[in-house]
Amino acid sequence: MRSLIFIPILIIGVILQSTIISQFSILSGFADLLLLIVVSWSINTDDKLAVVWAILAGSLVSIFSAMTPLVPILGYVIAVSITKSVVNRTWQVPIIAVIFSTIISTLVIHILSIGAIWINSNFSSNIVELIQIITVPSLFLNILLILPVNSLIKDISHWVFPETEIE
Amino acid sequence: MKTKNIELIQTVIVISFVIGLLVLALSGSLGIYSNSLNSSFVAAQSFIYTRFVVFQEFFTIPRDVITLRQRNTQLESEVSKLQGQVVSLQKSVQEGEVLAALVNFSRKNPENSYSAATVIGRDPSPFLRYLIIDKGSNDGIVKGMPVITDQGLVGRIDAVISSASRVQLITDTNAVVNIRLEKAEKDAVMLGSPSGDLSIDLLSQEVIVQPGDVLLTSGISGGYPADIIVGQVLSVKKKDSDLFQLATVQPIVDFTRLKLVMVITDFKSINIDPLIPAQ
Structure with a gap:
């Protein structure tokens, strides 16, 4: 029940994402705060409900976004799976796990987003151009933002689960 | 003696x-x-x-330094307070200027009814170009209403809840705007893209298009009212071997700085999708 604290964190996260984070862009890319929160939570806790929170995070994003709901939901669930898998393999070097999970998760969500747009619209843009002006800047901002987000989520997770010492 | x-x-x-x-x-x-x-x-x-x-x-200066420091601190606090007031007033002036421009626009175009709305958010996905505004169905907003500023066309209402709406910008991938090239007096279709660039596709080779040509909404297809400024032609790609020429468009509205917009509330968009034969 303690992990219910993650619900208000997600709600605050999606509001910040929609209002503030989306304003700080490089070219056309910006950070995905919800993804970073989900990844950090998966790394810092042994919460069995991590996949549920990923689905909730995706659903919250769907309220604000015009993107097909399947993209954020599936994207965040895959992100949790990747993170758990990476943590199990690189548990001695958590910072590498954090950054590696962020990179892979960002790429997965962007691939899903491009796929969804390609299916739903008359998509005729150059993929390389999209990667250059959206994916690469988003990736850079995600890597930049994951460190403070991870620290914050780590503190919260230690407060929520004081007996858990994953790292 | x-x-x-x-x-x-x-x-x-x-x-x-x-x-x-x-x-x-x-x-x-x-x-x-x-x-x-x-x-x-x-x-x-x-x-x-x-x-x-x-x-x-x-002997006296040390005492004066203390007094001066106190005075300096006091003045610094007053300066910071006044700077805060200046920033606040500048913000008010900017908002006032935008509102005045919107009011001026609505006065110049009395044929429509407008509802001013504040931009309160953006789409969380970098691949989509949507805004969230603080007016919803409680304020009479319905799906399909055009959204403009005093400068030109912004987009149209895509989804509505009771107190907020989502606006699809004309730069979005799924946005299609029927436009008219003012100088060439030809109709065309303008498309958005995931990168936010605008382009005119399927433009016949015979049409003479030059950078700087102004684009207006044509009103065809019933998605937007006619004669709203959309942007200017930025560049033209024309090859003799191609069937059509391609033009890139610079939108007139700076979508990154949008704070206030106006929804045309008395415009009823017509959905012609059922009339388009399925492919």
């Missing part, structure tokens, strides 16, 4: 000397001597006063 006489004589001599000096001084005979004497006095006075001031400051 003899001593008394000597004292009297001395006194008389001194008095006589003083009176003599006064008479000489008053008559101006001692001018040269008095000037040099005055100069010496002034020099001595200046020398002593300067040293005295230094000596006085040595």
Whole structure:
């Protein structure tokens, strides 16, 4: 029940994402705060409900976004799976796990987003151009933002689960 | 008796000397001597006063520094408070200017009814171009209403809840705007893209298009009212081997700085999708 604290964190996260984070862009890319929160939570806790929170995070994003709901939901669930898998393999070097999970998760969500747009619209843009002006800047901002987000989520997770010492 | 006489004589001599000096001084005979004497006095006075001031400051300045520091702190706090007020007032002025421009626009275009709305968010996905505004179905907003600013076309309402709406910008991938090239007097279709670039596709080779040409909404297909400024032609790609020429468009509205928009509330968009044959 303690992990219910993650619900208000997600709600605050999606509001910040929609209002503030989306304003700080490089070219056309910006950070995905919800993804970073989900990844950090998966790394810092042994919460069995991590996949549920990923689905909730995706659903919250769907309220604000015009993107097909399947993209954020599936994207965040895959992100949790990747993170758990990476943590199990690189548990001695958590910072590498954090950054590696962020990179892979960002790429997965962007691939899903491009796929969804390609299916739903008359998509005729150059993929390389999209990667250059959206994916690469988003990736850079995600890597930049994951460190403070991870620290914050780590503190919260230690407060929520004081007996858990994953790292 | 003899001593008394000597004292009297001395006194008389001194008095006589003083009176003599006064008479000489008053008559101006001692001018040269008095000037040099005055100069010496002034020099001595200046020398002593300067040293005295230094000596006085040595003891009084520390007290003044404390006072000055207190005063400085007080003034700094006042400056920061005033700077805050300046920023607040500048923000108010900017909002006022935007509102004035919107009011001015609505006065110049009285044929439509407008509802002003504040931009409160953006789509969380970087691949989509949507805004969230603070007016919803409670304010009479319905899906399909065009959204504009005093500069030009912004997009149209895509989804509505009771107190907020989502606006699809004309730069979005799924946005299609029927436009008219004002100079060439030809209709065309403008498309958005995931990168936010606008382009005119399927433009016949015969149409003469040049950078800087103004684009207006044509009103065809019933998605937007006619004659709203959309943007300008930025560049034209034309190859003789191609069937159509391609033009990129610079939108007139800066979508990154949008704060206030207007929804045209009396425009009923027509959905012609059922009339388009399925592919």
